[in-house]
Each structure stands twice: as structure tokens, then as C-alpha cells.
Amino acid sequence: MTRIEFKPFSDMKPEDYAAVGFKSGLEIHQQLLTERKLFCRCPAGQYSDHYHAEILRHMRPTLSELGEYDGTALMEFKTKKEIIYRINRDTVCTYEMDDTPPFMMDEQALDIALGVAMLYQCVMVDELHIARKQYLDGSIPTGFQRTTIVGVDGKIPYKHRYIRIVQLGLEEDACREVSDVGHQRVYLTDRLGMPLIETVTAPDMRTPDEVAEVAQLLRRAVRSTGHVRTGIGAAREDVNVSVTGGTRIEIKGVPRIPRIPLLTYNEAMRQWNLLNLRDELHLRGITPQTFQSRAENVTRLLKKTRYTPIRNAISAGMVVNAVSLQGFRGLLRWTTQTGTFFSREISDRVRVIACLTTLPNIIHSDNPSETISSSEWQAVKKVLNATDEDTVVVVWGQDSDAATGANEIAIRAKEAAIGVPSETRQALRDGTNGFERILPGPDRMYPDTDLPPKRVTSDRLARISLTLPSPVWERERWYAELEIPEDVRQPLAASPFASLFEKAVIEWKLDPTLAAVALIQWRKDLRRKGLNVSVLTPEVMAAVLHTCGRHAAAHDAIRLAMRQTAEQGAYADPEPPVPASEAEIQRVIGASASTLEAVGIRQPDKAAEVQMGIVMKELRGRAPGAHVAQMVGYRKEAVQ
Numbered sequence: 001m002t003r004i005e006f007k008p009f010s011d012m013k014p015e016d017y018a019a020v021g022f023k024s025g026l027e028i029h030q031q032l033l034t035e036r037k038l039f040c041r042c043p044a045g046q047y048s049d050h051y052h053a054e055i056l057r058h059m060r061p062t063l064s065e066l067g068e069y070d071g072t073a074l075m076e077f078k079t080k081k082e083i084i085y086r087i088n089r090d091t092v093c094t095y096e097m098d099d100t101p102p103f104m105m106d107e108q109a110l111d112i113a114l115g116v117a118m119l120y121q122c123v124m125v126d127e128l129h130i131a132r133k134q135y136l137d138g139s140i141p142t143g144f145q146r147t148t149i150v151g152v153d154g155k156i157p158y159k160h161r162y163i164r165i166v167q168l169g170l171e172e173d174a175c176r177e178v179s180d181v182g183h184q185r186v187y188l189t190d191r192l193g194m195p196l197i198e199t200v201t202a203p204d205m206r207t208p209d210e211v212a213e214v215a216q217l218l219r220r221a222v223r224s225t226g227h228v229r230t231g232i233g234a235a236r237e238d239v240n241v242s243v244t245g246g247t248r249i250e251i252k253g254v255p256r257i258p259r260i261p262l263l264t265y266n267e268a269m270r271q272w273n274l275l276n277l278r279d280e281l282h283l284r285g286i287t288p289q290t291f292q293s294r295a296e297n298v299t300r301l302l303k304k305t306r307y308t309p310i311r312n313a314i315s316a317g318m319v320v321n322a323v324s325l326q327g328f329r330g331l332l333r334w335t336t337q338t339g340t341f342f343s344r345e346i347s348d349r350v351r352v353i354a355c356l357t358t359l360p361n362i363i364h365s366d367n368p369s370e371t372i373s374s375s376e377w378q379a380v381k382k383v384l385n386a387t388d389e390d391t392v393v394v395v396w397g398q399d400s401d402a403a404t405g406a407n408e409i410a411i412r413a414k415e416a417a418i419g420v421p422s423e424t425r426q427a428l429r430d431g432t433n434g435f436e437r438i439l440p441g442p443d444r445m446y447p448d449t450d451l452p453p454k455r456v457t458s459d460r461l462a463r464i465s466l467t468l469p470s471p472v473w474e475r476e477r478w479y480a481e482l483e484i485p486e487d488v489r490q491p492l493a494a495s496p497f498a499s500l501f502e503k504a505v506i507e508w509k510l511d512p513t514l515a516a517v518a519l520i521q522w523r524k525d526l527r528r529k530g531l532n533v534s535v536l537t538p539e540v541m542a543a544v545l546h547t548c549g550r551h552a553a554a555h556d557a558i559r560l561a562m563r564q565t566a567e568q569g570a571y572a573d574p575e576p577p578v579p580a581s582e583a584e585i586q587r588v589i590g591a592s593a594s595t596l597e598a599v600g601i602r603q604p605d606k607a608a609e610v611q612m613g614i615v616m617k618e619l620r621g622r623a624p625g626a627h628v629a630q631m632v633g634y635r636k637e638a639v640q
């Protein structure tokens, strides 16, 4: 492999991503706007930090039907976490806590999921089979999520090609995490069991920007149905990234789409740099077979250290372990992501698996300054028989945690000789990502025996298809033909006003740009002014457009009606203002001329502007601004 240096984020071009074989796909989890949860009758979308009881559970792995332990399950078992569930009796029943079997599936949720699958042109399944998907991090008390596939093999148009939709699933949401410190993780259960759809795309995106654009497109598509939840946490993206020779890595729970490009760039860079690191190890003769490491308890040697984290640990009765990595000299300073080194891969594993969550949780001899003294490093190296060609990593904690930590240090270092380990990673605020957990095995799904298969009749699909909006990509293409301003096309296509726009333009013959700008831009303007725009519902806007749209000065009349409605908090069907007659316009302009003279403005440009203001104050909503401007001789473009 040629050693391409990764350029800074802002310098990367599509060709650069092509050179490293960048590939990315999305898994989008979107909550549905239903009244109830998916498999019980508890209310959906009622969040509160208040709780009436707590339940404590310990996770432990069980053998799969094939007689194997799942990698994730083993990892979670190693962490020895105590899981605490906070329960609010208004939002949780015995079903979520696995004490009663599931109810039948929520029909409203199923209708929405089927509709979205049809929007994606999926092949629809004619019989739903409920499966259990293993979830071993504790975020679901039962250890599994009920899930069903409603459609497969769909596609959406993007640029001049299609992005393939692998499948669309309907499933239950997990708990909300409150905290995760040391050996204790706390969850709120109100979100547990709420219906969501999971859209899985093929790895068809070729640059980080494409990933974000497709995520936005899919978001507009589901929002256009009007049946999905919006707001923080209502849609969560998992992003899969790989480069040539790398591994498909899943970055979990990206909260905002604009963060996707930098995150995927950093993950591509990390994989590329880990592959280079593997090559470097092979050059040094280190392979998974020849890898050597040794661990020793060095607590006694560091008893008098002045390095605070270790001194405090020892005085609290903790243990310090040191691990030598043979031939690794300098490699813990190997850059992986922007401003991030290979040592972070090791520190992350120690943090997550040994639960040593207080940072720093390791120190290493590739970066010896400001930690233990050089004589202490020498003593530690001596015990390990380490040479200058080796790297030594030190970890501290309670006896068993420090032992788990030492073990994980060696495991992660050895994996570097293989390449990019399979794992899920979490999005971090700085645009890099950190280790989350070992990737679950492929046998995570098994049939649910509590629920029978469910037929999806063609009548049902036909009924739903009648209620479906036209796809956003078709709407956006039509808007482009209508030449409405570019910045309102995408928001309009996904908004609840899209069908009203269609009606206003086709049936009521309203000017497309006026209708689009009123529905999207003016509404936004009023909100920015602090007015309550929630009263400007599609029904109210329909009345406004229909009534005022027929007015000679439709532009002003609509704007005025919108503002008054927002100010008064309710819509009063306006007596449409009587259009001013030509004679009246002449009279007002004549009167304004004398006012102007009295004010005494000399510059012709200014005078016209002021006169325009005087006239429109009297005639607003009753005479077209453009017409008045022409008569006054005022040429400023934006006459509003």
C-alpha cells in the first residue's frame, strides 16, 4: 500500500476520498409520531426525569442457540456493570420490564412504517415476522429489542444516481442513559419501547459531504409524511465508514447531521493510519504470531512517585500494573485522527472495558514527560525486562480493574498488527470518535416466539398509498421548474405546507414564488421577531392564501394577514381589504407629494423612497407595491 498522507479536512477533494476508497452508509433511527408505544399501551413521547422506583439489574452473558458467547456480551460481562432503571409509572408498565408478554403491534406505527417503505420504493413484505435483536449494553432491560422488517431493496434518487435502501425496519426505542460512571450505569425508561423506524442504506456514499446530504434527504423524506417526531433525539444517525483494506466501522448515535462530514473524515483517516501502523509493525517484524508483551504489578516501585494520579491511587489502596509491548517504541505517538494518537485507542479500551473512567487512565514511555520520573521509568522497565525498542504502558485502579486494564492494553496492541478491529465507535464533540464496544456477532437476531406473524394485506397498502405525500425529490424537481427561490425548495418539500402549496399554485393560480416565500420565509421571519407562528397552521395558511391571494395586492395582503394573525394569536377571517381604485392611488400620491415638500427633502432618490413609505402606509394591502413604485418613480428592487 502506498503511504498517502491524509490532508487536512478542508483540503480534501472527492479524488482524495476516491484514492483511499472511502465508502459510507447510513442507519437512521427515526421516532414515529404515535400516541402509544409499539408493543404496549403506554404513552409515547412523554419524557420526564421524575421517577417513582428504581430497579437494579446485572448483565450476564448466556450461550446462544449455537452454543457460543457473543463478543459484545462477553465484553459487557467483563465490565461488571450494575444497571439501574428509573421507572415512572405513567410511562412504563410491566411489559417494558419483561414481566408481561407483548401486546399486539401498534397499528398506527405500522401504517407509518409501511408508508415510508413505500416512499423509498421498497419491495414490501406480505407477512411481518417479529424478531428479537440482542441488545447487551443494558439499554433494554430484556436484553433484546423487538423488531420487524417491513420493506427491502428500495432506492432514492440522489444526484444522477440512486442510493440503495437495503431495508426498512420497525422497532422499539431503547432507554435514555442518565449517567455511566465506574461500574454503574443509570437509565430512564420513558423512551423505552417507543416505535421507531430504522432505514439502512447501502454503502453508496463516496465523500463525507455526500453522507450528510443523503442523511438530510432521507430526513426530509420522512418529515414530509408529517408522521414522525422532530426535535432533539427524535432522529439519530449511525454512520458506517470503511476505506480500502479497512473494516466497516459503525459510528453510533450522531446527534446532528452537520457533524457527519468531519466525523466520517476522521474515521477514514483513522482506518488509513491504522493500516499504515500495521505495515510499520510488520516492517519491524511484529505480527499477531510474533507479538510479545509482559505485565507486572509495579505498585511497590511507584510508592513514592510524585505523579499525582498514581500517588493518589496507591494511597487509596489501588494497584499499579505495567505492560511492555515489545518493539513498539514510538508507536503510541502514531497519529490516528486529527490531534489524536494510537495511545487513545488503548486508553479508550481501558476506560470502557476495565471501567477506569477517570482520565488519564494510562501513561506510557513514548510520552514520558510530566508523568513518573525517569528513574521510576527505568525501574519499571527493568522489572519487565524491557529494552529501548519497547514501549511500556502503566495502568492503575482497583485490583481486578487494573488487571483487566493490563490485559486490554496487550489485546489492543496486538490487534494493531492485524489492522482495524471490528467495533462500534461513538461520535465525540471535537469531530473525532472513540471506542464504544466490540462489534456484536452476526447472530444477534432470533425469532420472537411471543408474537405470531402478521399479514400485510394489499388493501392496507393501497389505503396507505392514497395518504402518502409525493416524494420530496419529485417536489424539489417541480419547484425547480417553477423557479421558486432555491433556499425555500428543500424546506418547503419536507414541510406540512407542501400540499397546500400545490393546491395554491395549481387550483388557486397563486404565483409560485409568492406562495413558497409566504409559507416558508415569512413564517420564519415572524418567528425570528418573536411572534407565535404556531397559529399559522396549514388550515389558517390555506384561508390566508385563498382569501388574500385573490386580492390585487396579494403580496402585501398575505403578509399583513400573517403578521396580524401571529400578533393576535388567532386568525380572524379578514374582510379582504378593498382594492384601492386608480383615482384613490392618484389622490394619495398627490397628497404625499405635498407632505414631501413640507419635509423638504432634495435628493431625488431619497425623496422617492420617503414618498413610497408615506403612500404605502395608507395603501398597504390595498394597492400593489410595484404599481405604486412605478407611479412614484421609485426603483429600489425589494418593494415589499
Ligand SMILES: [Zn+2]
Binding pocket: 037, 040, 041, 042, 091, 092, 093, 094, 095, 096, 193
Ligand atoms: Zn408499557
